[in-house]
Amino acid sequence: MESARVTLLKFSVLVLVVLLVLFFTRLPIYHPSDKDANFLDCTTYYSPWCTSKNRFQPKPKLYLHTPKPKPSSMTINHDTQVPNHPLDPLTIQEIHKTRSILTSYPPFSSSSSSSSFAIHTIVLEEPDKELVLNWKKGDPLLPRQASVIVLLKGKSHVLIIDLDSGQVINHVTSSSNGYPVMTIEDMSSSTWAPLSDATFNRTIVDRGINLADLACLPISTGWFGKKEENRRLIKVQCYSLQGTANFYMRPIEGLTVLLDMDTKKVVGISDMGRDIPIPKAENTDYRYSKVNKYSKVRLMKPISIEQPKGPSFEIEDGHLVKWVNWEFHLKPDPRAGVIISRAMVRDPDTGELRNVMYKGMTSELFVPYMDPTDAWYFKTYMDAGEYGFGLQAMPLDPLNDCPRNAYYMDGVFPTADGIPYVRSNMICVFERYAGDIGWRHAESPITGMEIREVRPKVTLVVRMAASVANYDYIVDWEFQTDGLIRIKVGLSGILMVKGTPYVNMNQVPEEEKLYGTLLSENVIGVIHDHYVTFYLDMDVDGSNNSFVKVNLVREETSPGESPRRSYLKANRHVAKTEKDAQIKFKLYDPSELHVINPSKLTRIGNPVGYKVVPAGTAASILDPKDPPQMRGAFTNNQVWVTPYNRNEQWAGGLFVYQSHGEDTLAVWSEKNRPIENKDIVLWYTLGFHHVPCQEDFPIMPTVSSSFDLKPVNFFESNPILNIPPNFEKDLPVCRAAASA
Numbered sequence: 001m002e003s004a005r006v007t008l009l010k011f012s013v014l015v016l017v018v019l020l021v022l023f024f025t026r027l028p029i030y031h032p033s034d035k036d037a038n039f040l041d042c043t044t045y046y047s048p049w050c051t052s053k054n055r056f057q058p059k060p061k062l063y064l065h066t067p068k069p070k071p072s073s074m075t076i077n078h079d080t081q082v083p084n085h086p087l088d089p090l091t092i093q094e095i096h097k098t099r100s101i102l103t104s105y106p107p108f109s110s111s112s113s114s115s116s117f118a119i120h121t122i123v124l125e126e127p128d129k130e131l132v133l134n135w136k137k138g139d140p141l142l143p144r145q146a147s148v149i150v151l152l153k154g155k156s157h158v159l160i161i162d163l164d165s166g167q168v169i170n171h172v173t174s175s176s177n178g179y180p181v182m183t184i185e186d187m188s189s190s191t192w193a194p195l196s197d198a199t200f201n202r203t204i205v206d207r208g209i210n211l212a213d214l215a216c217l218p219i220s221t222g223w224f225g226k227k228e229e230n231r232r233l234i235k236v237q238c239y240s241l242q243g244t245a246n247f248y249m250r251p252i253e254g255l256t257v258l259l260d261m262d263t264k265k266v267v268g269i270s271d272m273g274r275d276i277p278i279p280k281a282e283n284t285d286y287r288y289s290k291v292n293k294y295s296k297v298r299l300m301k302p303i304s305i306e307q308p309k310g311p312s313f314e315i316e317d318g319h320l321v322k323w324v325n326w327e328f329h330l331k332p333d334p335r336a337g338v339i340i341s342r343a344m345v346r347d348p349d350t351g352e353l354r355n356v357m358y359k360g361m362t363s364e365l366f367v368p369y370m371d372p373t374d375a376w377y378f379k380t381y382m383d384a385g386e387y388g389f390g391l392q393a394m395p396l397d398p399l400n401d402c403p404r405n406a407y408y409m410d411g412v413f414p415t416a417d418g419i420p421y422v423r424s425n426m427i428c429v430f431e432r433y434a435g436d437i438g439w440r441h442a443e444s445p446i447t448g449m450e451i452r453e454v455r456p457k458v459t460l461v462v463r464m465a466a467s468v469a470n471y472d473y474i475v476d477w478e479f480q481t482d483g484l485i486r487i488k489v490g491l492s493g494i495l496m497v498k499g500t501p502y503v504n505m506n507q508v509p510e511e512e513k514l515y516g517t518l519l520s521e522n523v524i525g526v527i528h529d530h531y532v533t534f535y536l537d538m539d540v541d542g543s544n545n546s547f548v549k550v551n552l553v554r555e556e557t558s559p560g561e562s563p564r565r566s567y568l569k570a571n572r573h574v575a576k577t578e579k580d581a582q583i584k585f586k587l588y589d590p591s592e593l594h595v596i597n598p599s600k601l602t603r604i605g606n607p608v609g610y611k612v613v614p615a616g617t618a619a620s621i622l623d624p625k626d627p628p629q630m631r632g633a634f635t636n637n638q639v640w641v642t643p644y645n646r647n648e649q650w651a652g653g654l655f656v657y658q659s660h661g662e663d664t665l666a667v668w669s670e671k672n673r674p675i676e677n678k679d680i681v682l683w684y685t686l687g688f689h690h691v692p693c694q695e696d697f698p699i700m701p702t703v704s705s706s707f708d709l710k711p712v713n714f715f716e717s718n719p720i721l722n723i724p725p726n727f728e729k730d731l732p733v734c735r736a737a738a739s740a
């Protein structure tokens with residue numbers, strides 16, 4: 001019995017989803033500016049190891065009055081935290097209160113039904129947009145309401161609870177197909193469940209694997225037809241942990257356990273691929289302590305960016321970010337990860353704060369694998385609606401995930417029984433200086449003028465990193481002083497791989513389908529796609545906007561008109577309805593895509609606007625009637641525009657788990673509603689095709705793509721004409737104490 005206990009313990013510690021729960025949430029928060037406050041010592045005291053090359057210039061005293069950088073979340077006491085802004089996430093106290101109102105409300109009150117229900121969501125029910133737009137600091141806070149999703153006896157209940165009155169003010173039972181985002185407890189308990197089945201144990205042992213070395217993953221089943229209806233199902237697949245922390249590289253191929261997620265009963269076991277060996281553990285570990293240190297390449301010296309006066313951003317009242325000309329509200333969300341709201345940029349001419357985007361977030365992800373066989377066909381993840389993109393965001397690692405002087409924000413989320421917990425350091429905010437140029441011009445000697453004007457580019461980054469089982473997604477919202485917002489997704493982490501009998505490509509018959517690339521002996525990296533769909537509620541100088549396609553077309557000259565035969569012309573087309581704004585990118589039929597405010601013109605009469613500048617344009621080429629593609633139909637176009645509707649924020653639908661694709665962005669857009677001069681929402685999908693390669697083994701170097709929201713006739717002229725260049729005197733050079 002003792003060994004069984006040890007087995008279970010080891011199992012529990014190492015299964016990934018268990019890690020997700022509470023272990024990380026109370027880690028002591030490390031605040032870089034306390035321990036590594038080099039810049040403060042450096043500038044405040046001008047210690048001997050800190051010098052400026054230009055000795056005449058700075059007076060250290062000047063810096064004595066520099067305020068300390070705003071504290072990180074370390075100083076926030078979550079237990080006493082109160083909301084300050086209408087969009088602030090629910091506090092610990094508010095989540096407690098929501099839970100207590102819910103548990104005294106039938107059918108959830110213990111008196112009427114003691115049968116178990118699970119709380120899948122407690123988040124702020126955002127007040128009406130109109131009210132938020134009119135709210136000013138100093139006004140009384142808008143009524144605080146919680147949006148709650150509870151699963152009871154297989155039915156999803158959606159409630160709105162008013163926290164001031166303590167009343168449930170809305171309660172509907174969902175009749176649509178699909179289930180809410182899994183709870184951490186769903187995922188964690190599913191990985192254990194197969195062990196209650198003797199057949200499962202037997203096949204593990206028969207395959208020569210010690211039950212103590214098992215690590216299992218909960219894999220969403222997708223939806224492939226009638227037989228999956230009326231209960232929540234999940235598939236579990238396992239790996240061997242023996243000899244490595246990177247169990248993902250040691251799949252127990254072909255073994256799939258189908259579970260009822262609510263009863264935790266094994267519904268079926270598919271036990272195929274017994275002849276496929278488990279790939280070796282050697283060279284799969286990626287931990288610094290375990291890998292051979294580089295010996296054959298030159299070492300890099302330490303590198304860090306100094307901010308002698310501290311960062312230029314401020315976080316007011318916990319969530320309001322103010323930086324140079326930008327202001328926006330920032331909050332963590334269990335489903336979206338990061339939500340940016342009320343993004344406004346200050347006009348350099350008038351000093352006025354101008355609206356750009358009311359709300360921006362990751363709405364859904366879609367990750368279909370390209371292997372139709374029994375153990376793989378269902379791997380078509382929708383990481384936000386199935387797993388909770390924010391729930392999977394792990395604490396960021398200071399100095400590695402985010403540089404020195406970063407501010408860290410925590411997430412506060414409920415467990416399945418409604419008790420709040422803190423996910424510390426979930427988001428970071430920092431200024432980025434990567435040596436890039438904001439603008440420049442130099443005159444060549446032929447003009448006889450000596451001009452060299454260059455401005456450095458410094459940006460503000462909001463970052464989150466979600467580890468959805470094996471994969472890591474890094475999401476950056478990068479704000480530039482020229483008004484541009486860059487939204488970037490980086491892919492790293494570990495591939496989901498497949499076991500194979502082959503150890504060399506020379507063994508693979510010509511006609512054999514590998515479904516991917518042989519990455520190492522017995523390991524295939526299966527081809528897959530990643531789609532990340534963003535919800536962008538643009539409000540360019542106000543809510544009523546239009547979507548304009550600026551189509552570039554070839555004009556041919558008439559005979560004799562010009563030595564040129566052809567040139568390009570820009571044709572503007574204002575989209576009237578949603579179908580006009582279903583955009584598939586075409587390299588040889590290019591368009592700029594503008595969101596403009598038709599009633600706000602510049603001095604010289606152009607409508608003010610922002611354009612979406614695409615990149616990461618991989619498009620899904622699956623059959624539109626393939627069940628995963630029907631559920632992921634929001635990727636059928638790269639850009640969509642819909643009229644604002646507060647019930648249309650999740651591109652795959654509110655209930656994505658086992659959904660049939662009946663409530664997606666693609667379905668809404670088919671209504672073909674008017675979108676001209678209306679409050680509109682822009683949707684953009686960043687796409688990646690991923691044909692794995694050997695460099696992706698045993699862990700992937702980050703691959704990233706980004707798209708931009710860029711001002712177009714929004715400012716009267718270059719908005720960063722007046723930013724100063726860098727001067728030597730402002731940039732003291734710090735040296736390590738030993739070398740001073």
Ligand SMILES: *[C@@H]1O[C@H](CO)[C@@H](O)[C@H](O)[C@H]1NC(C)=O
Pocket residue numbers: 004007008195196197198201211
């Ligand atoms: C399967 O093995 C685990 C781990 O050794 C053990 O705890 C569990 O009881 C076993 N299940 C059955 C049904 O024997």
Ligand SMILES: *[C@@H]1O[C@H](CO)[C@@H](O)[C@H](O)[C@H]1NC(C)=O
Pocket residue numbers: 542543544677678679
């Ligand atoms: C936006 O347009 C609607 C009509 O579509 C109008 O009722 C509303 O007043 C407009 N809002 C603003 C802020 O101009």
Ligand SMILES: [Cu+2]
Pocket residue numbers: 491528529530690
């Ligand atoms: Cu990938």
